[in-house]
Amino acid sequence: MPRSSSFSSVAEPKTQWLEVILLWIAGVSAAMQFAKFSISFDTLLSHYDMGATSTGAALSAVGLAGLIFGVSAGMIASRVGYLKVLVGALLLGGTLSLIQSRLPSFDFLLITRLLEGFSQLGVVVTAPTLIAKLSAPQHRSLTMGLWGTFFGVAFAVSGWIGKGLLDNLGLQAVFLGHSLLIFTMGIVLFFMLRKHPVLNLLPVTGTQAGFLTQMLQVYRNPRSLLPSCVFLFYTFTLVSVLTYVPSLVGNASLTAWMLIVLPLVSTCGTFLAGAIAQYVMKPQRVALLAYSGVAVGISCAFVMSGTAWIFFMAIGVVVLCLGMVSGSSLAMIPILARSPNEQAQSYGLLAQFGNLGGTIGPPAFATAIATYGLSGLVVLVLCVCVCGVSFSVLSGRIQTAS
Template structure:
């Protein structure tokens, strides 16, 4: 691929990734309207959102192994196509039970996309542009939520939830066409061993114990544990007149910092150093939130500091792993850690909030951020020891 034409494939894959994040956003942003569509769901309605992450928690590593065997390009196109079909079915209007089944299938499609897409970006972007490209990729979740909030909700208000599902299906179908037209590299199946249960369990163990394959995932677990949960639980502690603006601006602030300060720092610091700086700066902002509970400016500083972790974490995978198969495995456990952090963060902090109040919640977040920094430093020492042994 021409070194001057790398940006077009990166942008196309990023746009496809926004559609993948839309699998979460289309339910989260319009959750109240989903409840009106399925009034019989009752308390089970929450599964419409949370069940999507189940595939990531259970099959994250498996998806990386399968992607490297099937082919990364085929995996991406297959995930996009499956997502388009599922959204089209949802747009037709199905029972709530069938809708939940479709969300499980959609979770598999989401997993295929988020494993294959950053692996391909790392392949097509020249080395000097790889960190920037993967930092851009790291914004796909925040951009999707903003897009569905600004465009999706008005669409639902005018034409109903099923119109939004149809629009999402069209977006994913368009992504299939766009990605198929790109001249993306395709790897031959390269994962060692078979697909037996024993082989998959062995590969899980190899990935979990490797400080190269699991490094980005370990840090990402702490990041997702803190960011989504705080965004969910902090609003009542922000002054009412600033609440809507602050909560809406926090994901945007994270994206802006990632693409500006984060990219600038990568010119002078290593990817790992930027991530550790992000964790330490976020911990400092959390300490400020103890002194100034719910202060809007501090909340934005906190989100901005987390943005350093966001972009650089995706860039760490190709830095530590050279082959496409290893990168796919690393992105698989990365997706697994992210889904786990998103799933357990809010319930745990909600429990802490109920027992220890606001201060206890912030202390747990502060501890998690410091743990993320020290985990990265510990894994770096482990990698250094392995390099010496080699």
């Protein structure tokens, strides 16, 4: 089945690879707003002494803005200007990280995390839009696949460089380093794109219905809703697994490796799912098999939890399959959507549900682990798999019915 185009028929004749890569790095820097709190979770827990659930809420608070404004964010960006929103979001993120490097009170820290959500949302709405317009048609799937890896890469880089900063220079250095990175990306992209012709090719939306009306229309459309539901349980689980599982392995050396390796494994899963969905089977079936793999992996991890290396490998399978869920969810949208407008709405809803999962997942997993240990984590992941498989099956039926 041919893929739908998300944008107008005017396309860049050649892929602008430098700009695409810089926009991808901007996405990585935005995802580090989650990752920097993930790698420093234990240090934050010790410094603020607020308990695992409260600290988990600080980790996930970034997702609240996307949770509320995800569907309408694209419309707002098209009216204000994609470059203005992108650069403003990056500079806001840099300012908030700079404030966090002062280690303010926990209540003020939580406020900065809520505001970071607007920074993160601004980047994830505008950067992929610009990447798509900077890509030639024959490269668009490749560049959007590259974009899909930004979250996993952010965690991998944070686990590598950020953990080194944390161990050698402390918590303040982690936040300050992130501030410098995200500030730099905002400045570089402003000067690189401010006169770029791509900004003249982006569509501007016409008169839109009210916010609640738009929301109801999107939620009632199963072609938009079901891929987002599949994606929801991926984000609900991945951030929590990357945050909490390494400390459960019981081996300091393996814990350090897990912080670096697991995000990369997730990224590989995203690429793998895209390739399988392109050449082998429908993305809905890929998602179904991926959630089944998560269930098998977490069950093996529970059974072999006493052997650190086998536990590590089983969790690797879990994270690989979670990455495949992400890739298959993104691949469902152009197949199920019937128009460019419906496709754009689907991506907005995907961002909203992704933030919902990222918001409620860490506190839920923190509470389950604090109360029941590894057993609590396993039961919660298995419940996630049941929901993910169910929505994957429903998505397949929608395509058949269409």
